[in-house]
Amino acid sequence: MNVRRLIPTAAVASATVLGLTALSACSSSSAADKNDGKLNVTASFYPMQYLAQEIGGDHVSVDTLTKPGVEPHDLELSPRQTATLGESDVILYLKGIQPAVDDAIGQSGVKNTVDAATLTKLEKHGTGVGHDHGHEGEKHAEDEHGHEEDEHGHDEEGEAGADPHIWLDPVKYAEVAEGVGKALEKADPDHAAAYKKNTKALVEKLDALNTKFEGGLKDTKTKTFITTHSAFGYLAERYGLDQEGISGIDPESDPSPARIKELQDIAEEDKVSTVFFETLASDKTAKTLANDAGLKTDVLDPLEGITDKSKGDDYIGVMESNLAALQKALGAK
DSSP: OHHHHHHHHHHHHHHHHHHHHHHHTTOHHHHHHHHTTOEEEEESSHHHHHHHHHHHGGGEEEEESSOTTOOGGGOOOOHHHHHHHTTOSEEEEOTTSOHHHHHHHHHHOOSOEEEGGGSSOOOBOOSEESOOOOOHHHHHHHHHTHHHHGGGTOOTTOOOOBOOOGGGSHHHHHHHHHHHHHHHHHHOGGGHHHHHHHHHHHHHHHHHHHHHHHHHTSSBSOOEEEESSOOOHHHHHHTTOEEEESSOSSTTOOOOHHHHHHHHHHHHHTTOOEEEEOSSSOOHHHHHHHHHHTOEEEEOOOOSOOOTTSSSSSHHHHHHHHHHHHHHHHTBO
């Protein structure tokens, strides 16, 4: 009787070994065993989740580490999330924006990881992007933020490192989309044609979005906008605007008094009408600055997560709302 029971146990063990071998080879059949034929993709936060869903379509099962309403920069993974990360067929993330995620991925043992930062060219951006107002306070403000920004890609001496907010530039985001599409094709060759088709469709939508931004921001009364979170450096460069961030890359860092005074001067000099804040971080500093300078406030969403407060159901919808907000604030003609 005991011998008979050993036979199915051995069979199960053999099947398990075969399954693990298939997983390490990134075959689509391993995904089928776990997710009814779908590739198991883990995305670090919303911009990566959107790419996985749009490109993967019906052939992927997407889980995100950053739940709606959670500020991605400060995410801490639960033991369960860390443990289940290793079960992914593909991990899609953006190195430098979530240190806890970067560490967990390095320890996950998953071979098929895609770092979006490697799929386009990253640049350096500070609290002010676009032009130099000639104020000494900006350098002082950036020095004040040096410590906080170390966590998000800055070197030990506090100089600005690579800005990770590439998804806010539709052109760069399209470049990332193409890279993600190729990665999914490699991970799941059985559905490569579908991934290629979906990637092309998404890139076309992003190209159309870029065209809307180019036309909508071409002729404005001012080019300067003030925002709580210095997340819009790529967007500013793409469309010839000047971003002035109250805080640095880290949305929770506090500005120095010198920086606040400088922003008041910039607002007057450049005829700024609006101070932007975001949905996932405190709006206290933005509203205080606006009240002191006699300015309006509005939302400019860095799209790090979608909630019921978001002005749009997905990436495209929120970006179109951002465009409308910028057009209004900048006096687009």
